[in-house]
Amino acid sequence: MAYLLLKTRLALELPRINAALEEAENALPAPVQPIAHHIFSSGGKRIRPLLLVLTARLLGCQREDVYRLAVTLEMLHAATLLHDDVLDDAATRRGKPAAHTLFSQTETILAGDALLAQGNAFVADFENTALSRCFSDATSATCAGEILEIASQRDPHLSLEQYLTIISGKTAKLISCACEMGALLAAGSAQQVAAAAAFGENIGIAFQLVDDAIDFAETSVTGKPSLGDLREGKLTYPLRCYQEQLEPRERELFDEKFRSGTFTGEECAAIGERVRSQGFDRSTRDFADSYLTRAENALMDLPEGKERTLLREMAAFVRERTK
Numbered sequence: 001m002a003y004l005l006l007k008t009r010l011a012l013e014l015p016r017i018n019a020a021l022e023e024a025e026n027a028l029p030a031p032v033q034p035i036a037h038h039i040f041s042s043g044g045k046r047i048r049p050l051l052l053v054l055t056a057r058l059l060g061c062q063r064e065d066v067y068r069l070a071v072t073l074e075m076l077h078a079a080t081l082l083h084d085d086v087l088d089d090a091a092t093r094r095g096k097p098a099a100h101t102l103f104s105q106t107e108t109i110l111a112g113d114a115l116l117a118q119g120n121a122f123v124a125d126f127e128n129t130a131l132s133r134c135f136s137d138a139t140s141a142t143c144a145g146e147i148l149e150i151a152s153q154r155d156p157h158l159s160l161e162q163y164l165t166i167i168s169g170k171t172a173k174l175i176s177c178a179c180e181m182g183a184l185l186a187a188g189s190a191q192q193v194a195a196a197a198a199f200g201e202n203i204g205i206a207f208q209l210v211d212d213a214i215d216f217a218e219t220s221v222t223g224k225p226s227l228g229d230l231r232e233g234k235l236t237y238p239l240r241c242y243q244e245q246l247e248p249r250e251r252e253l254f255d256e257k258f259r260s261g262t263f264t265g266e267e268c269a270a271i272g273e274r275v276r277s278q279g280f281d282r283s284t285r286d287f288a289d290s291y292l293t294r295a296e297n298a299l300m301d302l303p304e305g306k307e308r309t310l311l312r313e314m315a316a317f318v319r320e321r322t323k
Contacts, residue, residue: 003313003316003317005306005309005310005313006310006313006314006317009050009054009310010046010050013050013053014046016067017046017049017050017053017067017070017071017074018046019067020049020067020068020070020071021040021071021074023068024036024068024071024072024075024118024119024122025037025040027118028114028115028118029114031107032110032111032114032115034103035082035099035103035107035108035111036078036111036114036115038096038099038102038103039078039081039082039093039099040074040078042093042094042096043094043095043096044074044077044094046074047175047178047207047314048070048073048074048077048174048175048178049067049070049071049073049074049178050070051175051178051179051182051200051203051311051314052066052069052070052073052178052179052181052182052185053066053067053070053182054182054307054310054311054314055178055179055182055183055186055196055302055307055311056182056183056185056186057186057307058182058186058302058303058305058307058308058311059182059183059186059187059188059192059302059303060186061182061185061186061187063185065126066182066185068122068125069122069123069126069131069181069185070178070182071122072119072120072122072123072135073119073135073138073174073177073178073181075115075116075118075119075122076115076116076119076135076138076139076142076174077174078112078115079112079113079115079116079119080112080142080146081093082099082100082108082109082111082112082115083108083109083112083146084146085098085099085100085108086100086105086108086109087150088232099111116139119135120132120135120136120139123135126185128184128185130184131181131184131185134177134180134181134184135177135181137173137177138173138174138176138177141168141169141173141174142169142170142173142174144169145165145166145167145168145169145170145171145173146169146170148162148165148166148169148170149166149170149234152166152235153232153233153234154233154258154259154260154261155233155235155259156235156243156254156255156258156259157255158235158240160237160240163235163236163237163240164205167204167205167208167209168201168204168205170208171204171205171207171208171211172200172201172202172203172204172205172207172208173201173204174204175200175201175203175204175207176197176198176200176201176204177197177200178200179196179197179199179200179203180193180196180197180200182196183195183196183197191301192301192302194301195298195299195300195301195302196298196302198294198295198298199295199298199299199302199311200295202291202292202294202295202298203291203292203295203314203315203318205288205291206288206289206291206292206295206315206318206319207288207318209237209284209285209287209288209291210284210285210288210318210319210321212229212236212237212238212284213237213238213281213282213284213285213288214281214321214322214323215227215228215229215230215236215238216238216272216275216276216280216281217276217281217322217323218272218276221322221323222322222323223323224323226272227268227269227271227272230263230268230271230272231261231263231268233258233259233261235258236284237283237284237287238275238280238281238283238284239271239275239280241275241280241283241284242271242274242275242278242280243255243258245278285319288318288319289319292315292318292319295315296312296315299311299312
C-alpha cells in the first residue's frame with residue numbers, strides 16, 4: 001500500500017498531536033474556545049505538526065513537549081484560515097460552515113488573533129530565541145504572501161516570479177518553519193537546520209502547485225468544487241499555461257474577462273476542460289516535481305533513519321495526491 005509507513009506513523013502521532021491541540025484550545029480565553037474548537041475539529045491533514053515531530057525525532061530529540069511546539073504551527077495556520085474565510089466571505093471550510101457564518105465576523109477575526117497570540121506564547125515557553133524568531137518570520141511571511149495574493153487578484157499580467165513569491169509566502173514558509181523548528185528543538189547543526197528548512201520550503205511550494213493543479217480536476221474526482229481559482233481571479237500556474245498558448249485576440253479577450261471577473265459558468269467549464277485536455281494540469285505537476293526533487297536532495301544532508309524515509313514518503317505523497 002502506498003505511503004504505508006507514513007500512514008502508520010501518522011496514526012501513531014495523531015492522537016498526541018490532537019491532545020496537544022486540545023490543551024492549546026483549553027488554554028485560550030473562554031470566549032475564544034468555541035471558535036477554536038470549530039476550526040480545529042473541521043479536519044485537516046496535520047502535515048505541519050507531523051513534519052516538525054518527524055524532523056525533531058530524526059535528529060535525536062526525544063522530548064515529549066515536541067507536540068506542544070508542533071501544534072503552534074497548526075494554531076498559526078488555523079488563524080490564517082479564520083481570517084481568510086472572512087476576507088473571502090467563504091460559506092464553507094472543509095465541507096463545514098465557515099466560522100464567521102456561525103459566529104460574527106468580528107468574533108472570528110479576534111479569535112484568529114487570540115490563536116496567533118497563544119501560539120507565540122507556547123513557543124516562548126521554550127526559551128529559545130531561534131524558535132521564536134522562526135515562528136515570527138513564518139507569521140510575517142504568511143501575512144505578506146496573503147497580501148500579495150490579494151493585491152494581484154484579477155491581474156492577468158502577474159509574472160511567474162510574483163506567483164512563486166506568493167505561494168512561497170502563503171504556503172511554503174509555514175511548512176519550512178515546521179521542519180526548521182523541529183531541527184532547532186533537536187539542537188541540530190547549522191547545516192542540518194538549513195537542510196530541514198530547504199526540504200520544507202520545496203515541499204511547500206510543490207504542495208501549492210499540486211493544489212493549483214487539483215483545482216482544475218473534475219468534482220467527481222476530488223469531491224470538491226473545481227475552478228475556484230479561475231472564478232476568484234488567481235492566475236495560478238495551470239491557468240498561466242492555458243493563457244500563454246492563446247492566440248493574440250483570444251488572449252486579449254481572456255485577459256479582459258479575467259480582469260473584470262465576467263466569465264460565465266459555461267466559459268469557466270470550457271477553460272477547465274481545455275486545461276485538462278491540453279495537459280496543463282500535468283505540466284503543473286511536472287513543475288512541482290522539480291521542487292520535490294530539490295526537497296529530496298535536501299534530505300541528503302540529514303542523517304539516515306526511519307524518519308528520513310518517512311520524509312521521503314511525504315514528498316511522494318505530495319507528488320501523487322489527487323485531492
